[in-house]
Amino acid sequence: MKFPRxxxxxxxxxxxxxxxxxxxLLVIFVMLGALMPVPGLSLNxxxxxxxxxxxxxxxxxxxxxxxxxxxxxxxxxxxxxTLTNQLRQAMNASKIPxxxxxxxxxxxxxxxVIHVALLAQQAGIHNCLLATQPxxxxxxxxx
Numbered sequence: 001m002k003f004p005r006x007x008x009x010x011x012x013x014x015x016x017x018x019x020x021x022x023x024x025l026l027v028i029f030v031m032l033g034a035l036m037p038v039p040g041l042s043l044n045x046x047x048x049x050x051x052x053x054x055x056x057x058x059x060x061x062x063x064x065x066x067x068x069x070x071x072x073x074x075x076x077x078x079x080x081x082t083l084t085n086q087l088r089q090a091m092n093a094s095k096i097p098x099x100x101x102x103x104x105x106x107x108x109x110x111x112x113v114i115h116v117a118l119l120a121q122q123a124g125i126h127n128c129l130l131a132t133q134p135x136x137x138x139x140x141x142x143x
Contacts, residue, residue, distance in 0.1 A: 041064055041066060041072060042066075043064060043066060043103055043104075043105050044067070044105050044106050044107070045103065045104075045105070045106070045131055045132055045133040046104075046106050046130075046132050046133070047132065047133050047134070047135040047136070048132040048133075048134075048135060049134075049135050054129065055129075056099045056127065056129060058096055058097065058098065058099050058127070059094055059096055059098055059099070060098065060099045060100070060101050060129075061073075061087065061090050061098050061099075061100055061101070061125070062100075062101045062102075062103055062131075063083065063087075063100060063101070063102055063103070063116055063120075064102075064103040064104075065102065065103070065104040065105060065108045065112060065113065065116065066105055066108075067105045067106075067107040067108065069108065069112060071083055071116065073086055073087075074086070080119060083116075083119060084119050084122055084123050085123075087100070087119070087120055087123035087124075087125055088123040088124060091123055091124040091125055092124075097125075097126070097127065098125050098127075099125070099127040099128070099129060100116075100117070100120040100125045100127065100128045100129070101128075101129050101130075101131050102116055102117065102128060102129070102130050102131065103131040104116075104130065104131075113130070
């Protein structure tokens with residue numbers, strides 16, 4: 001006995017509406033995700049040519065200063081007294097002399113950066129470096 005073959009796998013062409021709906025939902029989610037705040041401290045570091053700035057191979061501790069003049073150490077906002085105590089503890093815990101890396105925003109006055117360096121010197125850290133971001137240089141024009 002022979003059965004008739006009436007079954008076709010795809011009787012109609014693809015409908016593009018569901019694919020378009022999913023695509024536009026994806027676009028909306030990506031655009032909303034870009035508007036979400038990013039955790040962390042927003043610093044606008046000064047730009048400099050990093051080939052001429054010194055670095056260090058010794059252990060470092062970092063202190064950040066935001067545009068409002070607030071101090072941050074170990075991802076915590078600290079006062080000057082707390083910063084001095086924590087730097088002293090870090091210096092005592094280390095066998096090798098530490099280097100302080102100051103990550104200061106461009107809007108921070110130079111006097112405040114020097115004040116933080118002096119606080120580190122009171123804590124026993126004598127080497128200080130300023131963190132910078134690389135300068136954006138345009139590509140050389142071809143001859």
